[in-house]
Amino acid sequence: MKLYDFELSGNCYKVRLFLSFLQLEWERELVALGTQNKTPEFLALNPVGLVPVLQDGETVLWDSQAILVYLARRYDRSERWLPLDACGLSQVTAWLSLASNEIGAGPAGIRRIHLFGREEDESKGRALTEKVFGVLESRLASHPWLVGDHPTVADVACYPYLALSPDGKFDTSPYPAVLAWFSRIQALPGYLALPGR
Template identity: 45%
Template sequence: MPSTEIVLYGTPLSGHAHRVELLLRALDLPFRFEPAPAEVRQSPAFRKLNPLGQIPVLQDGELTLADSNAIMVYLVRRYAPDSTWLPGDAVGAAHVQRWLSIAAGEVMHGPSVARLITQFGLNDDKARAKRIAARLLAFMEEHLAERDYLAAVHPTIADLACYAYVAHAPEGGISLRPYPAVRRWLARIEALPFFKRIPPSPLPAELDDDAA
């Protein structure tokens, strides 16, 4: 258990913060969630924590760490090094790293950006985001057709990293109806005992569709 209070800076609607919160809950680590909306992230005090002004940020004693995937790696290696959340063997770790890269790449630039445009008014190319999402979801559908989780036979931080923005793709006008294997994978993550949902976004989904 941590000797000092762990603080997670984020917002309830952030998929990046959500993945870290899920892992904290999975590892049964006590923590305090500190809201960091846009006006907070622009403040000098927050910029001392992360000069890029991005969430999430984790404080654990004297350590301040940004980037959701880096935070998850730290938490597993620091507090649960023998767990299956991040395999210790070279091949297993490489499989997880591949999906962490996809989470920071295709998942971010596809369904996440489409959601940001639709729900929060981000000035970006929605058609491009939807094309990336379509390629990603087709790839995930094939990958998950004969397996339960992304990187191993059990859930890993790869699943937590990819879950939120795929699950909330309909909030960006991207239907999950054509991807039954993806929807089954989402349901498996949602059935984990520590799971907590992200609140609905301010605007309704563009589609009569959800991830269930």
């Protein structure tokens, strides 16, 4: 398996973390963002021109959420990481959507501003980050995991950019249930630390 990767990308970290939880072997192809991801060769792998991309034999996948779902269905024989009952699958999908939409624009957005100097609307990103942390705090105050009673790909998808939110100068201390959930994820077998931490 080959991961087209960028070290500081939270979306790539999401995939590296799950590969590590599943104890899968993989090789890395580092992508120079801004140049290499715009080449015809890369666009043939992902027409949207973004990392991560995972190549597994003949199969090429893009979008971190889609890659988590693939890895869970293909390699997690226990079926614990991706519940298949109608209700569980739908709940996981809702969190994957949050990871892609609100988390991608909120916590990941303010991180892009502070870490990479991206010109984005900071007040909008900060308001969205507070909303996301509020939603997670409310769920995690009475449940250990986002769906059911054990970790799923929902936790893996939402964790990276929330844990990386101090990079965006966001204060996580008012969210004790989220902080306790960070610690539970960090205690899972195979946990891989965030880049630079």
